[in-house]
Amino acid sequence: MSYKNIITIEPAKRSGQPCIRGMRITVYDVLSYLASGMTVEEILADFPYLTKEDILACLNYLYN
Template identity: 70%
Template sequence: MDYKDIITIKSDVRGGKPCIRGMRITVYDILDYLASGMTEEEILNDFPELNKNDIRASLAFAADRERKFTRIPA
């Protein structure tokens, strides 16, 4: 998934943390909710401004960041 149109990083929103579409909901928030056991549906019910693509984009962003972070130099 191409998350670049969904995940935004702005210095004046949540201190420059990666957020969903310029809102104050961070990728970390989404990941934390999922890690605590919340389902996609529960997250979407609690935050109606989000959609399934926002959650998927958060996961794709985190996976991409992890992939870049764990790359071992040749």
């Protein structure tokens, strides 16, 4: 899976941090939730506008 179609960087949004599909939730936000012990299912329940592919794209972004 390529993150390049999901992760966007806009200088005027969240100080240019990588965000998910142009929304205001950042890759860092998602990775922080995962690092704190939240499961993918819990994140999706708390943020219904996210998809599993969005979360996988964040992980892919981290490792590429």
